[in-house]
Amino acid sequence: MKRKQEFESDASDSSFGLSIGDLMASLLLLFVLLLAATLLNLQNQYDDQLEVAAQYTEVKSKIYDELHLTFKDSLSSWQAEIDSTELVVRFTEPGMLFDNNQSNLKPEFKKILADFFPRYINVLNKSEFRDNIEEIRIEGHTDSNGDYFYNMKLSQDRTRSTLEYSMQQLSPDMEHNWVQKRITANGLSSSKPILYKDGSENKQASRRVEFRIRTNAERQIERILKFGE
Numbered sequence: 711m712k713r714k715q716e717f718e719s720d721a722s723d724s725s726f727g728l729s730i731g732d733l734m735a736s737l738l739l740l741f742v743l744l745l746a747a748t749l750l751n752l753q754n755q756y757d758d759q760l761e762v763a764a765q766y767t768e769v770k771s772k773i774y775d776e777l778h779l780t781f782k783d784s785l786s787s788w789q790a791e792i793d794s795t796e797l798v799v800r801f802t803e804p805g806m807l808f809d810n811n812q813s814n815l816k817p818e819f820k821k822i823l824a825d826f827f828p829r830y831i832n833v834l835n836k837s838e839f840r841d842n843i844e845e846i847r848i849e850g851h852t853d854s855n856g857d858y859f860y861n862m863k864l865s866q867d868r869t870r871s872t873l874e875y876s877m878q879q880l881s882p883d884m885e886h887n888w889v890q891k892r893i894t895a896n897g898l899s900s901s902k903p904i905l906y907k908d909g910s911e912n913k914q915a916s917r918r919v920e921f922r923i924r925t926n927a928e929r930q931i932e933r934i935l936k937f938g939e
Contacts, residue, residue, distance in 0.1 A: 769838075769839065769842045769925060770797060770925065771794075772838065772839070773797060773833070773834070773839055773923065774792065774794045774797060776833050776836070776839075777792055777797075777799065777830075777833055778792055778794075780829055780830075780833055781799070781826070781829070784825065784826070788801065788806075788822050788826070789801065789802050789803030789806055790802065790822075796922065797922065797923040797925075798920050798921065798922045798923075799826075799830070799920065799921040800918055800919075800920045800921075801819075801822070801918060801919045801920070802915055802918050804914060804917035804918065806818045806819055806822070807819045807868075807917075807918075807919055808868055811864065813864060813867035813868045813870075813871050814871060815871055815872065815875055820875060823872070823875055823876050823879060824879050827876040827879045827880070828879050828880055828881065828884070830921065831880065831884060831889055832884075834846065834923065835884075835885060835888060835889075840888065841926075842925045842926055842927075843892055843923060843924075843925065843926070844892070844924045844925055844926040845892055845893075845894060845923075845924040846889070846892050846893040846894070846921065846922075846923060846924075847893075847894050847896050847920075847921070847922040847923075847924065848869045848872050848873050848876070848893065848894065848895050848896065848919065848920070848921055848922075849869065849896045849897075849898055849919070849920040849921075849922055850864075850865035850866065850868040850869035850872070850895075850896070850897045850898065850919055851865060851898050851899075851900070851902055851903075851916055851917065851918050851919070851920070852864060852865050852899055852900050852916065852917055853900055853903065853911065853913035853914075853916040853917050854900040854903060854911055854913070854916070855913065858899050858900060859899075861899040861900055862897055862898075862899035863897070864897070864899075865897030865898055865899050866895070866896075866897025867897070868897065868919070869895035869896060869897050869919070870895045872895070872919055873893065873894075873895040877889070877890075877893075900916065903916040904916045904918070
């Protein structure tokens with residue numbers, strides 16, 4: 711009788727041990743499955759981001775090529791350049807843009823904008839580009855001379871003058887509504903100076919006006935990340 715009780719006790723302990731073991735194995739399997747699902751989701755997000763980045767790079771390259779083809783014969787006379795890495799058309803000769811401490815456009819800059827801006831919008835509004843354009847930023851920059859906040863107001867007034875005159879150059883058949891939804895005027899004072907190689911400020915080059923393009927690549931990546939949450 712005693713041996714039977716011991717046998718039943720051993721069997722009960724063994725059954726209990728098997729139950730705990732099965733539970734631990736099940737939990738481990740569940741953890742592995744959850745980890746695999748998480749890694750797969752992260753991989754899919756990563757792949758989607760790579761695809762967006764590749765598309766952005768391709769669109770960016772095509773926009774630059776089109777801008778360069780359109781303006782290559784005019785850039786030197788305008789004292790302008792196109793930055794391929796940032797999709798910026800930069801007008802670099804301050805003496806052609808505004809009088810000192812003034813926000814009214816000089817006649818020479820008006821002439822440049824009348825030639826430049828309609829062609830610029832024609833490029834950006836092409837079917838292969840227009841849906842990728844998030845913002846067209848007109849940026850005004852000063853050097854570090856003078857008060858920062860005075861220069862902020864001056865640079866903002868200058869970009870507003872540039873924006874108003876540029877919009878007046880668009881013909882009636884051009885899509886004003888499409889442009890108005892995307893174009894902004896941004897005075898940045900001396901916050902983004904142009905520097906020499908030794909780190910000192912190139913004050914003449916810092917006084918400039920830039921037309922900068924932002925694509926919707928950032929918004930697409932943000933949407934992918936939110937979708938994966």
